[in-house]
Amino acid sequence: MKKQLMVCDCNVIHEDVVNEVKDKLPNLDELEKTANLFKVLADNTRFKIITTLLTHEMCVCDLSYLLNMSQSLVSHQLRKLRKARLVKHRREGKVVYYSLDDEHIERIVQYGLDHIRESGEGFESRD
Amino acid sequence: MKKQLMVCDCNVIHEDVVNEVKDKLPNLDELEKTANLFKVLADNTRFKIITTLLTHEMCVCDLSYLLNMSQSLVSHQLRKLRKARLVKHRREGKVVYYSLDDEHIERIVQYGLDHIRESGEGFESRD
DNA sequence: ACCTCATATGAATATCTGTTCATATGTTAT
DNA sequence: ATAACATATGAACAGATATTCATATGAGGT
Numbered sequence: 164m165k166k167q168l169m170v171c172d173c174n175v176i177h178e179d180v181v182n183e184v185k186d187k188l189p190n191l192d193e194l195e196k197t198a199n200l201f202k203v204l205a206d207n208t209r210f211k212i213i214t215t216l217l218t219h220e221m222c223v224c225d226l227s228y229l230l231n232m233s234q235s236l237v238s239h240q241l242r243k244l245r246k247a248r249l250v251k252h253r254r255e256g257k258v259v260y261y262s263l264d265d266e267h268i269e270r271i272v273q274y275g276l277d278h279i280r281e282s283g284e285g286f287e288s289r290d
Numbered sequence: 291m292k293k294q295l296m297v298c299d300c301n302v303i304h305e306d307v308v309n310e311v312k313d314k315l316p317n318l319d320e321l322e323k324t325a326n327l328f329k330v331l332a333d334n335t336r337f338k339i340i341t342t343l344l345t346h347e348m349c350v351c352d353l354s355y356l357l358n359m360s361q362s363l364v365s366h367q368l369r370k371l372r373k374a375r376l377v378k379h380r381r382e383g384k385v386v387y388y389s390l391d392d393e394h395i396e397r398i399v400q401y402g403l404d405h406i407r408e409s410g411e412g413f414e415s416r417d
Numbered sequence: 418a419c420c421t422c423a424t425a426t427g428a429a430t431a432t433c434t435g436t437t438c439a440t441a442t443g444t445t446a447t
Numbered sequence: 448a449t450a451a452c453a454t455a456t457g458a459a460c461a462g463a464t465a466t467t468c469a470t471a472t473g474a475g476g477t
Binding site for chain 2: 452453454464465466467468469473474475
């Protein structure tokens with residue numbers, strides 16, 4: 164008895180496995196949100212900002228100077244990080260200080276870095 | 291005494307902090323590789339594939355059927371996952387089975403999912 | 418040899434996203 | 448109020464990347 168296939172142009176080979184996995188899959192909303200979390204971490208510029216904030220809270224100007232990026236660029240990327248709730252900010256006069264929002268992020272970032280350091284040789288930095 | 295600014299159009303406010311952070315920054319290569327790791331996880335299609343493989347090894351056809359994606363799409367994305375060493379594959383006749391490459395990845399993915407589940411309400415799934 | 422099925426891949430397209438430039442907002446000092 | 452500085456943001460552009468379509472490879476069966 165064949166299932167009706169939608170986009171898949173081949174036959175289902177392991178219905179039992181498919182069914183087992185289907186039950187355990189996180190719901191679509193969680194999946195998209197999580198993928199989006201990684202998307203925010205995935206950009207070089209943003210990731211540099213994040214790793215910088217791993218050490219110390221910083222203002223936009225410091226970040227811009229340290230990472231050798233235009234103030235505008237840093238600001239734009241900080242906005243995305245804010246939207247994703249990866250960083251928080253506090254204002255002190257004209258200066259706005261940014262820091263990581265919680266330790267979850269730190270752990271994820273740290274795991275990522277560790278993974279690269281350990282499995283070092285193989286992984287490509289570019290496509 | 292002012293530093294010479296390159297792209298930064300404002301003044302350095304906390305030289306001490308900048309210097310402290312500069313020392314602790316991971317080198318550029320590690321940064322890029324790690325950002326790239328997240329980049330591979332960041333796509334919806336690939337992330338669905340990854341979370342699926344979290345439960346069980348699967349062949350291309352099963353994945354394509356379960357996730358309701360064209361075989362071509364799944365194959366393309368699996369190739370990127372392979373290049374990034376996130377999945378490995380074994381051939382059995384005509385069928386190719388894919389599974390996660392190591393438990394590092396599982397942990398990172400799991401952390402991501404957990405983070406979303408806990409800090410639930412706030413995070414946006416789309417920009 | 419051929420045909421069929423599972424998978425892979427090249428090329429083209431369409432969409433998304435990072436970066437820059439110009440300018441606006443908000444805060445402090447004069 | 449005006450000026451100076453730190454930051455934010457809208458619009459435009461450029462480059463990247465996901466998806467589709469058509470086709471190739473590779474393996475098993477007849």
